[in-house]
Amino acid sequence: MRTAITREISAKMALCELTFQDRQPIDLELARIQHRQYVACLASLGCTVLQLPEEPELPDSVFVEDTAIVLEEAAVITRPGAASRRPEIAAIAQALRTHRPLAFIEPPGTLDGGDVLRIGRRVFVGLSRRTNESAILQLRRRLAAYGYTVVGVPVQHCLHLKSAVTEVADSTLLINRDWVDGEVFAPARLIDVDPAEPGAANALRIGERVIFPQAFPTTRGHLENEGIHVQLVDVSELAKAEGGVTCCSLVFTS
Ligand code: CIR
Numbered sequence: 671m672r673t674a675i676t677r678e679i680s681a682k683m684a685l686c687e688l689t690f691q692d693r694q695p696i697d698l699e700l701a702r703i704q705h706r707q708y709v710a711c712l713a714s715l716g717c718t719v720l721q722l723p724e725e726p727e728l729p730d731s732v733f734v735e736d737t738a739i740v741l742e743e744a745a746v747i748t749r750p751g752a753a754s755r756r757p758e759i760a761a762i763a764q765a766l767r768t769h770r771p772l773a774f775i776e777p778p779g780t781l782d783g784g785d786v787l788r789i790g791r792r793v794f795v796g797l798s799r800r801t802n803e804s805a806i807l808q809l810r811r812r813l814a815a816y817g818y819t820v821v822g823v824p825v826q827h828c829l830h831l832k833s834a835v836t837e838v839a840d841s842t843l844l845i846n847r848d849w850v851d852g853e854v855f856a857p858a859r860l861i862d863v864d865p866a867e868p869g870a871a872n873a874l875r876i877g878e879r880v881i882f883p884q885a886f887p888t889t890r891g892h893l894e895n896e897g898i899h900v901q902l903v904d905v906s907e908l909a910k911a912e913g914g915v916t917c918c919s920l921v922f923t924s
Contacts, residue, residue, distance in 0.1 A: 672876065674717035675765055675920040677734050678724040679705050685729040686911040687752045689799055689829050694910045701907035705732065708881070708903050708918055715876040715901065717921060722761055730755050732908070733917040735832075736782040736800075737762040739793075739809075740922040743816045745770035746809065751780040751800025762920070769924060773812050779805030784830030784917055789837055789858065793820045796831025796850075825850050828869075832916050836873045838880050838898050844889070846871045861896050864888035872914035874921075876901075881915050 684696050713719050725731040730752070737759045739746045745766045747759050763772060775781050785796035786809075793813060795806050803822070810820035827849050828834050834849035842859045845852050846868055852860050863870040863886070870886035873893070882890060884904045893900050905915060 671924045672717045673720055673769070673922055673924045674709075674712045675720045675722065675734055675762070676705075676709055676712070676918060677722040677731050677761075678702075679732045680724055680729050681726045682729045683732065683911055687730055687754060688912055690827070691910070691912050696907050696910050698907075704904055704907055705918065708905065708915070711881055711901055711903050712876065712919060712921075715879055715881070717876065717919075718924070720765060722765060725758065725761065728755070728758050730911065731758045733784075733911075733913050734758075734762060734920050735917040736784050738766060738920055739783055739786050739788075740766065740770060740920055741788065741813070741816065741818070742923065743770075744773055744812075745922075746773045746775065746812060748781045748783055749775040749777065749779055749805065751782050751798075751802075766920075769922065775805050775808055778802070779808050781805035781809070782830055783920070784832050785825075787831055787835060787837065788818075789841070789843075789855070791818050793818050794823050794831060794854070795820060796825040796834075797822050798825050798828075798830055800830065821854065823850060823854055829912055832872055833869065833914065834871050836871060836916060837875055838873050838893060839875070839878075842896070842898075844871050844873050844893065861892055861898075864892065869909075869914075872916055874915040874919070876921065883909070883915060885909065
């Protein structure tokens with residue numbers, strides 16, 4: 671059984687944090703429709719969706735991935751790198767409390783869940799604008815008890831590690847090697863994004879399928895040529911807030 675925690679879009683999403691993109695008008699109504707379709711997609715792939723209510727005052731609160739790392743043994747509540755996002759964690763900790771024992775990233779650590787890519791017992795953590803060495807050290811100490819190795823990975827030109835690389839099948843990664851070095855993930859098989867679609871590495875694996883944005887048809891072809899089953903979603907409005915498909919849910923086995 672898989673559970674997916676999601677949260678409804680904030681009425682103030684237009685005031686979201688932006689780092690690598692210019693601000694563009696966001697059609698809130700369309701964003702909400704797209705988000706409902708994303709949630710329906712999760713449900714159609716067998717997830718039990720736990721949709722949290724809107725947090726009207728927290729513009730980025732739909733991007734729940736950044737607030738926690740959920741492993742089988744425990745959940746680590748993050749301390750997001752953008753101060754505006756720190757109030758997002760309270761409701762997430764509340765929602766996760768009944769599913770996992772909780773641990774917390776403490777100051778001066780900052781960490782966004784979008785920087786965390788778990789592959790088996792290895793946990794790769796992007797050293798990004800949002801995530802720092804202190805948080806990586808804290809995570810390493812916490813997760814060593816459960817037998818995980820935590821590896822810091824420099825990323826460039828993108829917001830998070832998972833903007834640059836995600837897992838699309840067992841030991842198979844979709845990657846933009848201009849943004850992250852592929853060698854640290856050896857021996858994983860690497861599928862490259864199309865050079866004309868640099869933002870295409872963010873895919874959300876649910877079992878044997880991958881939720882993937884409609885906006886990247888050539889990379890979609892690369893995935894399908896490698897035997898990956900793709901479930902398309904239109905997330906154009908969420909993308910204007912610098913969000914992708916992984917960031918709108920926290921998926922874990924229950
Ligand atoms: C932010 O800058 O924090 C949000 N506007 C976007 C967060 C996207 N999160 C993710 O990809 N994990």
